[in-house]
Amino acid sequence: MSDVLQVSALRTHFFTHAGVVKAVDGIDFTVRKGEVMGLVGESGSGKSITGFSILGLIDPPGRIVEGSIRFNGAEIANAPEPELQKLRGNRIAMIFQDPMMTLNPVLRIDTQMIEAILAHEDIPRQTAWERSRDALGLVGIPSPEERLRAYPHQLSGGMRQRVAIATAFLNRPDLIIADEPTTALDVTIQAQIIHEAQKLTRQTGTAMIWITHDLAVVAGLADHISVMYAGRIVEQGATDDVIDRPLHPYTVGLLGSVPSANKRGQRLYQIEGMTPNMLAMPTGCAFAPRCRAATPACDTAPPITDIDGRQLRCHHPQIAGVAS
Amino acid sequence: MSDMIAPETATPVAKVETPFRRFASEFFESRIATVALCLLGLIILLAVLAPWITPQNPYDLAQVDVLDGRLPPGSEAFAGYTMWLGSDGSGRDLYSAILYGLRISLSVGVASGIIALAIGMAIGLLAAYAGGRTENIIMRVVDLQLSFPAALVALMLVAILGKGIDKIILALVVAQWAYYARTVRGTALVERNKEYVEAAQCLGLSRLRVVFRHILPNCLAPLIVVGTVQTAHAISLEATLSFLGVGLPQTEPSLGVLIANGFEYMLSGRYWISVFPGLALLFTVVSINLVGDQLRDVLNPRLKK
Numbered sequence: 001m002s003d004v005l006q007v008s009a010l011r012t013h014f015f016t017h018a019g020v021v022k023a024v025d026g027i028d029f030t031v032r033k034g035e036v037m038g039l040v041g042e043s044g045s046g047k048s049i050t051g052f053s054i055l056g057l058i059d060p061p062g063r064i065v066e067g068s069i070r071f072n073g074a075e076i077a078n079a080p081e082p083e084l085q086k087l088r089g090n091r092i093a094m095i096f097q098d099p100m101m102t103l104n105p106v107l108r109i110d111t112q113m114i115e116a117i118l119a120h121e122d123i124p125r126q127t128a129w130e131r132s133r134d135a136l137g138l139v140g141i142p143s144p145e146e147r148l149r150a151y152p153h154q155l156s157g158g159m160r161q162r163v164a165i166a167t168a169f170l171n172r173p174d175l176i177i178a179d180e181p182t183t184a185l186d187v188t189i190q191a192q193i194i195h196e197a198q199k200l201t202r203q204t205g206t207a208m209i210w211i212t213h214d215l216a217v218v219a220g221l222a223d224h225i226s227v228m229y230a231g232r233i234v235e236q237g238a239t240d241d242v243i244d245r246p247l248h249p250y251t252v253g254l255l256g257s258v259p260s261a262n263k264r265g266q267r268l269y270q271i272e273g274m275t276p277n278m279l280a281m282p283t284g285c286a287f288a289p290r291c292r293a294a295t296p297a298c299d300t301a302p303p304i305t306d307i308d309g310r311q312l313r314c315h316h317p318q319i320a321g322v323a324s
Numbered sequence: 325m326s327d328m329i330a331p332e333t334a335t336p337v338a339k340v341e342t343p344f345r346r347f348a349s350e351f352f353e354s355r356i357a358t359v360a361l362c363l364l365g366l367i368i369l370l371a372v373l374a375p376w377i378t379p380q381n382p383y384d385l386a387q388v389d390v391l392d393g394r395l396p397p398g399s400e401a402f403a404g405y406t407m408w409l410g411s412d413g414s415g416r417d418l419y420s421a422i423l424y425g426l427r428i429s430l431s432v433g434v435a436s437g438i439i440a441l442a443i444g445m446a447i448g449l450l451a452a453y454a455g456g457r458t459e460n461i462i463m464r465v466v467d468l469q470l471s472f473p474a475a476l477v478a479l480m481l482v483a484i485l486g487k488g489i490d491k492i493i494l495a496l497v498v499a500q501w502a503y504y505a506r507t508v509r510g511t512a513l514v515e516r517n518k519e520y521v522e523a524a525q526c527l528g529l530s531r532l533r534v535v536f537r538h539i540l541p542n543c544l545a546p547l548i549v550v551g552t553v554q555t556a557h558a559i560s561l562e563a564t565l566s567f568l569g570v571g572l573p574q575t576e577p578s579l580g581v582l583i584a585n586g587f588e589y590m591l592s593g594r595y596w597i598s599v600f601p602g603l604a605l606l607f608t609v610v611s612i613n614l615v616g617d618q619l620r621d622v623l624n625p626r627l628k629k
């Protein structure tokens with residue numbers, strides 16, 4: 001399988017008045033054709049900024065200071081705007097968290113979908129309309145002709161997220177970045193949306209980066225998982241490995257804090273402390289202040305190590321899987 | 325697995341409820357606004373139809389007889405028709421003069437309103453979109469402009485430019501564009517940071533397209549409200565200038581000129597020459613303002629019950 005996206009040593013920093021925020025601070029990952037990568041982390045860990053860096057939509061005072069983003073072999077980090085504009089919505093599409101907010105409230109669905117096609121292809125309106133209709137049908141929207149005439153407020157949240165997914169797939173992109181697309185939805189709708197997304201990636205061979213804070217969501221969806229903490233990927237590997245045998249204490253903690261039936265009655269594990277202040281990062285491992293396994297060795301930043309085909313940034317891999 | 329995931333049930337869309345239709349039904353909830361809109365419609369109709377429903381063309385000096393001057397309401401003119409609202413000092417039938425005056429007042433108000441809106445909107449959008457220094461410079465100019473009373477700005481300009489409809493319109497545009505610019509910029513700043521703008525960018529749409537096709541339509545609601553109120557303001561401003569004698573010429577009397585003409589007769593008991601044009605102006609401005617108020621209530625989500 002060929003690599004659709006190769007991110008290496010990417011650093012995106014924000015130069016604010018209070019200081020430099022290293023939102024993304026040296027991350028590497030690869031996404032192959034037809035593959036789903038789960039990018040997991042808590043709020044402020046830099047997941048979304050990673051997504052926006054790929055699309056070249058980092059607004060000042062932020063910018064990509066270092067690293068390379070190779071998309072289908074071509075370098076797109078800090079590429080000129082017209083070039084990026086050709087990629088956006090065409091080769092790389094994005095799905096956002098809140099479907100209530102991402103559709104323009106005053107434009108009809110057909111207007112918005114047709115516009116997305118015509119921005120990249122010079123085809124008759126009618127053809128674009130037909131393609132929009134077919135795309136809506138593909139994501140399980142009944143009577144798509146009627147839906148196309150509707151305004152966003154006439155659709156439910158789940159329906160709107162389906163429209164957003166259909167729009168993302170309109171131009172048959174090579175990569176879709178889904179930024180917490182199910183967070184704002186009910187659990188039942190969540191399952192349907194994940195199912196639709198999974199089905200479409202299998203059918204079209206589109207690669208996908210699924211950004212989420214919910215390990216349970218990516219467990220059943222992603223081929224690979226990258227766990228982000230404070231702007232760095234701390235653990236990365238095949239989904240089953242990461243879920244079943246987490247090596248990084250942070251991943252262990254995350255998994256330990258997911259409620260499940262066999263932990264009934266027990267106190268749920270909780271990672272103590274708060275995410276570090278992005279303006280005053282610890283010099284060594286960013287997770288050390290909250291880590292139970294931390295030793296003086298953690299004052300130096302851990303290098304990336306390879307264990308069982310997994311990349312890890314930790315001095316003390318939890319080989320035995322000792323959570324609480 | 326597949327039967328578990330049934331497609332979402334369709335909510336029936338019996339009648340496509342467009343934003344406009346929803347807005348119209350909310351607008352007519354208020355009786356006062358409905359009456360005001362009807363009154364405004366009637367005033368516009370009268371003004372448009374003036375040449376066909378008036379007995380006299382007050383601009384045609386051949387039809388104006390000085391002997392008919394200062395006749396009280398209900399008198400018969402020399403030409404044989406009844407002057408229901410009386411006549412002014414130069415023998416113009418007031419009913420005819422008021423309808424013709426309304427024509428001028430309304431067209432000056434609407435024309436200056438539309439031009440000021442277009443200019444103010446473009447400048448405001450540019451400011452909001454460009455940001456930084458461009459925005460600062462534009463908004464300081466707007467502040468400067470708004471710190472002068474609109475009447476003063478218009479008065480100075482007309483004094484420099486001279487009389488005439490085109491000059492009045494120009495003066496009103498200069499006096500009012502800043503209100504539109506400020507309104508649009510304020511709304512556009514809010515809209516620019518909404519997620520749908522980011523989503524539109526992610527679709528690869530060009531900047532101009534995002535600004536004009538996505539941001540602008542979302543700024544229209546406050547713009548319509550300001551537009552209505554400012555049009556009413558423009559009409560009364562024009563009347564003020566004409567009343568002061570720097571607006572439209574005597575040969576093309578707008579409502580302001582008519583009021584000014586009758587002013588000298590007020591103390592001699594010939595009230596009708598000023599009062600009737602004054603009432604026409606009052607009804608016009610008040611009905612526009614009432615419509616504007618209701619528009620604001622309907623279009624501002626924060627005032628919704």
